[in-house]
Amino acid sequence: MIxxxxxxxxxxxxxxxxxxxxxxxxxxxxxxxxxGLLGSNGAGxxxxxxxxxxxxxxxxxxxxxxxxxxxxxxxxxxxxxxxLSGDMGYYHRLSPREVMNVFGRLNxxxxxxxxxxxxxxxxxxxxxxxxxxxxxxxxxGMRQRANVARVLVHDPPVLILDEPTSGLDVPTAQIIxxxxxxxxxxxKCVVLSTHIMEEAEYLCDRIAVVHAGRLxxxxxxxxxxxxxxxxxxxxIFLELIHLTPAGVSQ
Amino acid sequence: xxLGIVGVLLKKELLDLLRDRRTLISLVVAPMVVGPVIMIxxxxxxxxxxxxxxxxxxKVGIREDVRLSGLREALGQSGLEVTEEADPRAAVENKAVxxxxxxxxxxxxxxLTFFSDNSEMKNSMARSRVNExxxxxxxxxxxxELKKRDVPESVTQPFGRTSVNVAQPRKMTGAFIGxxxxxxxxxxxxxxxxxxxxxxTAGEKERKTLEILLASAAGRLEIMTAKVLTAMCTSFGxxxxxxxxxxxxxxxxxxxxxxxxxxxxxxxTMALIALLILPVAVMAASISIAAATPAKSTREAxxxxxPGLFIVMFLGMVTFMVDGQPSLVFxxxxxxxxxxxxxxxxxxxxxxxxxxxTTAANLVYSAIAVGLAVRSFTxxxxxxxx
Numbered sequence: 140m141i142x143x144x145x146x147x148x149x150x151x152x153x154x155x156x157x158x159x160x161x162x163x164x165x166x167x168x169x170x171x172x173x174x175g176l177l178g179s180n181g182a183g184x185x186x187x188x189x190x191x192x193x194x195x196x197x198x199x200x201x202x203x204x205x206x207x208x209x210x211x212x213x214x215x216x217x218x219x220x221x222x223l224s225g226d227m228g229y230y231h232r233l234s235p236r237e238v239m240n241v242f243g244r245l246n247x248x249x250x251x252x253x254x255x256x257x258x259x260x261x262x263x264x265x266x267x268x269x270x271x272x273x274x275x276x277x278x279x280g281m282r283q284r285a286n287v288a289r290v291l292v293h294d295p296p297v298l299i300l301d302e303p304t305s306g307l308d309v310p311t312a313q314i315i316x317x318x319x320x321x322x323x324x325x326x327k328c329v330v331l332s333t334h335i336m337e338e339a340e341y342l343c344d345r346i347a348v349v350h351a352g353r354l355x356x357x358x359x360x361x362x363x364x365x366x367x368x369x370x371x372x373x374x375i376f377l378e379l380i381h382l383t384p385a386g387v388s389q
Numbered sequence: 390x391x392l393g394i395v396g397v398l399l400k401k402e403l404l405d406l407l408r409d410r411r412t413l414i415s416l417v418v419a420p421m422v423v424g425p426v427i428m429i430x431x432x433x434x435x436x437x438x439x440x441x442x443x444x445x446x447x448k449v450g451i452r453e454d455v456r457l458s459g460l461r462e463a464l465g466q467s468g469l470e471v472t473e474e475a476d477p478r479a480a481v482e483n484k485a486v487x488x489x490x491x492x493x494x495x496x497x498x499x500x501l502t503f504f505s506d507n508s509e510m511k512n513s514m515a516r517s518r519v520n521e522x523x524x525x526x527x528x529x530x531x532x533x534e535l536k537k538r539d540v541p542e543s544v545t546q547p548f549g550r551t552s553v554n555v556a557q558p559r560k561m562t563g564a565f566i567g568x569x570x571x572x573x574x575x576x577x578x579x580x581x582x583x584x585x586x587x588x589x590t591a592g593e594k595e596r597k598t599l600e601i602l603l604a605s606a607a608g609r610l611e612i613m614t615a616k617v618l619t620a621m622c623t624s625f626g627x628x629x630x631x632x633x634x635x636x637x638x639x640x641x642x643x644x645x646x647x648x649x650x651x652x653x654x655x656x657x658t659m660a661l662i663a664l665l666i667l668p669v670a671v672m673a674a675s676i677s678i679a680a681a682t683p684a685k686s687t688r689e690a691x692x693x694x695x696p697g698l699f700i701v702m703f704l705g706m707v708t709f710m711v712d713g714q715p716s717l718v719f720x721x722x723x724x725x726x727x728x729x730x731x732x733x734x735x736x737x738x739x740x741x742x743x744x745x746x747t748t749a750a751n752l753v754y755s756a757i758a759v760g761l762a763v764r765s766f767t768x769x770x771x772x773x774x775x
Contacts, residue, residue: 150770192604195769214608222604228597232408233401244397245606273408293606 140205140297140328141168141191147199148186148352160186162352163200168330168345170296173323175343176332177376183352184332185224188301191330192222204297218246220297221290225305231275235266235285238274239292246293260288264314280311287318298322298329304338316342340372350380390614394607398615403622406585415584416623420577420631425638432638439514447515450474450486455494457501459529463522469515478504487515560736567735568708571728573635574628574666575705576698578673581627583694585620586677591690599772613678613766617759620674628666661734661744668751669727675758682765682772708732720746723754 148161161183168174176184189195191202193213201208207215230238236257243253261270264284274282283303290298300319304312319342322329333339339346340360347357356366356379364370367378406412449469451461464471469488474480477489481504489504501523505516535542556564593599602612677694684690704724711719711729720726726747733739765771 189600194600194603195773214606217604218606220604222600224600226597227600230405230598230601231596232405237401237404241397241401242605245394247606289601299604 140170140172141166141174141202141330143167143187143191143200143202145200146187146190146197146202148183148190148195149198159352161190161197164347164349164352164354165200166347166354166357168328170328171323171326172344173319173329173331173342175339175346176330176349177334177336177339177346177372178332178349179334179380182349184334184349185301186352187349188222188224188299188330188332191216192220192299193217194222218293219295220299221293221295222299222301223286223290223303224301225303225307226301227286229274229277229282229286232273234269234271234273235288236261236270238285238289242289243292248293256292256294260291264288279307280314283307283311284314287315291322296327298327300329300331302333303331304333304335312338336372336376346372348376348379355379390608390610394611395614395618398602398607398612399618399622402589402615402619406588406619406623409588412584412588412623416581416627417630420580420627421634424631425634428635428638442514445514446470447488447518448472448486449488449490449515449519450477450480451490451492452477453492455492455499457492457499457526459526460490460492460522463525463529464519466525467518467522469518469522480504481506487512488519490519557737560738564732564736567732568728570632570735571708571731572702572705573631574731575669575701575724575728577628577631578624578666578670579677579698579701581624582620582670582673582677583681583691583698585623586616586674586681587684587687587690587694589616589619590678590681591684591687594684595686603772609767610763613762616766617671617674617678617762620677621670624670624673625666628670658734662731664748665727665731665734665744665751668748668755669724671755672723672751672758675755675762679758679761679765682762704728717743717746721750723751726750 143164143166146161146164147159149157149159152158164183164187166174176187178184186195190197191204191209193209193216196210201210203209204216205219207219209216233241239257239260240253243256248256261267264287266281266284266288269277269281274285277285298319303315303319307315316338319329319331323344331339331343345357345359346363348355348363356363358366360372363372363375363379367375369375369378447469449464449471450473451464451471452474453460461471472486474486474489477486477491480486481489484506487505491502491504493500493502503519505512507513507516531545532542535544554561590599593602603609607615676697680693680697681690684693701724704722705728707719707722707725708728719729720743730739730744730747733743
């Protein structure tokens with residue numbers, strides 16, 4: 140579903156010179172899988188996610204999502220993804236139903252089909268009471284539910300979720316985690332970036348550890364345990380970010 | 390470019406914008422209410438002052454070292470109250486009287502010296518009444534002297550004089566109101582575009598919603614086009630509302646009403662004006678989007694755009710300094726050409742050559758502005774400046 144080959148992104152910083160934000164990252168993520176990108180702040184997770192979402196252009200390498208190249212076919216790629224970031228805001232002046240209507244129409248949904256899809260999501264995420272209210276009075280939880288519904292309105296096969304639970308309280312984070320598991324169970328390919336070890340350990344089928352823009356290791360929890368000799372993901376992560384990229388398993 | 394996607398985004402942008410209280414105040418309430426209310430209040434004040442000036446019995450302090458026959462009577466007949474003042478100048482300075490006259494002897498003739506405080510506008514009415522009375526006394530004296538010498542009165546009028554203003558009312562309107570309208574239109578067009586552009590670019594960054602759009606099925610050019618069109622819509626909208634409000638306010642006024650009536654509203658002139666506005670609206674919207682996109686906050690975006698508005702205002706004001714048919718060079722100066730040509734179209738004193746040169750130049754400038762907006766919005770270094 141997602142194939143990333145030697146993906147790189149560098150930029151010129153006036154103070155630091157050339158910065159390699161993402162340096163030769165390669166991985167594959169499959170349908171029905173939650174693929175975790177684990178790394179500390181500034182590791183290159185968000186830049187990788189933004190490149191996959193075609194918001195940023197890579198300076199090297201390539202990536203295909205659902206068979207479409209992120210540079211040559213960005214529109215097709217975007218039609219096949221749902222992108223959600225924990226740092227994303229919400230359209231405060233619009234209601235969840237209006238937002239879903241806009242993003243459904245952008246993806247070519249119209250009329251009865253769109254209406255039915257919106258109603259389905261309103262019910263699924265328990266938004267009946269506030270689906271037509273402007274979001275400026277919403278709690279964080281209500282806003283995140285509306286955001287998730289917006290991401291799912293066109294039922295994309297790939298979900299790119301960049302720290303979606305960042306800054307959320309436990310009940311709200313639970314809503315997002317449930318949605319991620321449900322997406323996996325329905326056959327979607329989920330790429331999840333996080334720096335919360337427990338979340339990655341609990342949710343991800345495979346985990347890629349990224350540090351300083353480079354892929355340090357990739358595998359299932361068992362593979363990572365075997366590679367590092369550590370049991371808990373926190374220990375594995377700390378061990379790995381001091382390793383060289385050698386020994387990366389796929 | 391998918392126009393259906395642009396349409397969906399345009400609708401969303403307008404809905405989002407029109408639900409913002411600050412935008413509504415800046416784009417609708419302020420131009421529709423504040424400006425016209427100030428204008429109506431000023432008109433009302435001027436009208437009241439003039440009526441008061443007409444009915445007021447001004448005091449004229451007079452000292453006659455020599456007697457000037459008929460002077461006091463003429464001043465009285467002009468509605469002035471005449472009082473004896475030993476020092477008319479001091480009396481004016483102390484505001485004891487509005488006007489002072491000292492009649493002294495110079496040879497065998499009386500010499501009149503007038504004292505007034507010309508810095509106060511209301512005194513002009515008293516001054517004109519005094520002039521009227523003095524003119525009457527002057528003529529009466531000449532008539533008496535001529536009669537004494539048995540000379541016919543017609544010698545004082547060797548020929549007749551008639552002045553004819555060849556300018557049609559429409560041209561007169563263009564000369565006064567046309568300049569003002571061109572200048573105001575430029576301000577409204579830019580003001581309307583600025584608020585919308587800032588909200589749709591730097592505002593989206595502040596609210597952290599820009600990434601939502603960038604990761605959607607819409608292409609970057611489609612997003613930018615929708616934002617430019619939104620800025621154009623608000624630019625047009627606020628301009629039309631402002632002009633309508635000012636027109637209503639002006640018609641409440643004394644002279645303004647008559648002048649506004651002389652503005653041509655025939656379809657041909659309206660079409661010429663609309664075609665003139667269109668490229669400038671595109672330019673205003675595109676420049677605003679291009680300048681506001683790199684900004685990290687709405688405050689930063691406004692700090693980029695405000696100096697631009699001053700430049701536009703200055704270029705629009707050039708029309709106030711140029712009279713008659715300007716050189717064709719003016720047709721190539723952005724914003725000046727718009728204000729100039731609009732004035733000429735309103736006054737009916739325009740040429741196809743100047744009109745087409747202005748429109749062609751502004752189409753080129755608007756294309757450049759659109760190019761800048763595209764460059765700004767598609768450059769990730771600019772878009773994601775942190």
